Amino acid sequence: MKIKIFLLLLTLSSTSLFAQQGNSSQKEDFSDDWAALSKYQKENDALKEPTKGKKRVVFLGSSIFEFWKQKDPEYFANNAYVDRGISGQISPQLLIRFRQDVINLNPRAVIILAGSNDLAGNKGHVSNETVLNNIKSMAELARKHHIKVILCKYLPIYEYPWNKNLQGVADGIISLNKEIAAYANANRFTVIDYWTPLVDERNGQKAEFTTDGVHPNLAGYKVMEKVTEIAIDKAIGKRR
Incomplete structure (x- = not known):
């Protein structure tokens, strides 16, 4: 009888240990992290x-900035x-990340590039x-925390390679850019x-500056760097 009890306890102990080891090897579940706050947490x-x-x-921003x-x-x-x-983020995800990835880093300025993935x-x-409502919320948060706001006219896009059935892409970007610029000017925010500098005759990106009509190549980013430096100088001065 004692031997049977001993064997039963040993079996239960082994099963419990195996379960603990199995649990410890499971990959952490980030399905609740819709805005991917975990991506830059350690770097921050x-x-x-x-x-x-x-x-x-x-x-x-999204992939345009990540690939840069x-x-x-x-x-x-x-x-x-x-x-x-x-990559792939839409404006409400940027808004959720704004405190962790902007405010808590105490920058002098923030450059917000948003809208393309929303429209895609x-x-x-x-x-x-x-x-625009999400951009406004981010801009207002930045201003409250004494962070200079730099908003962007989005890069020209004629069509999205992953969604070629979407019509009026170029017109949609142009329309959004006008509204962003109007909001920025009304609130004295800097605009990039x-x-x-990247637009072609179809209101898409010039072939020499892009990899796929949406994302710039190195030459395209060099063009972006020039106008970005001008905007940063305007927003916070030449000493960086």
């Missing part, structure tokens, strides 16, 4: 103060620029008003015009 925690004479600027650092890392490394782009869907739920 490790971020050091800018060196003397440099002024921190956060680039908040991949294509030209020196541009960010040589300045106190913090890239917080996440074909579900009919997104309008210029919804995109990424549209004008």
Whole structure:
């Protein structure tokens, strides 16, 4: 009898240990992290103060910004620029990330590039008003925390390679850009015009500046860097 009890306890103990080991090997579930706050959390925690004479600027957006650092890392490394782009994100996700990835980093300025992924869907739920409302919320948060706001005219796009059935893409970008610029001017925010230097005769991106008609290549990013520097100088002064 004692032997049977001993064997039963041993079996239960082994089963419990196996279950614990199995649980410890399970991958952490981030399905509740809709805005991908986890992506930059460790980088934010490790971020050091800018060196003397440099002024921190956060680039908040989606794939255009995320790929920028991949294509030209020196541009960010040589300045106190913090890239917080996440591919595929829409404006409400940027708004959710705004406190962690912008306000808590204490930048002098934030560059907000939003709207293209919102408009790229074909579900009919997104309008210029919804995109602009999210941009307004981010701009108001920045102003409240004494962060200079730099808004962007979005890059020209004739069509989305992953959604070629979507009609009127170029006109939609132009319309949104006009509303962003009007809001920025009314509130004395700086505007970066990424549209004008990259646009072709179809109101898409010039072939020499893009990889797929949506995302710039290195030459395209070099063009963007020139107009970005002008806007940063205007917003926070030439000493960065």
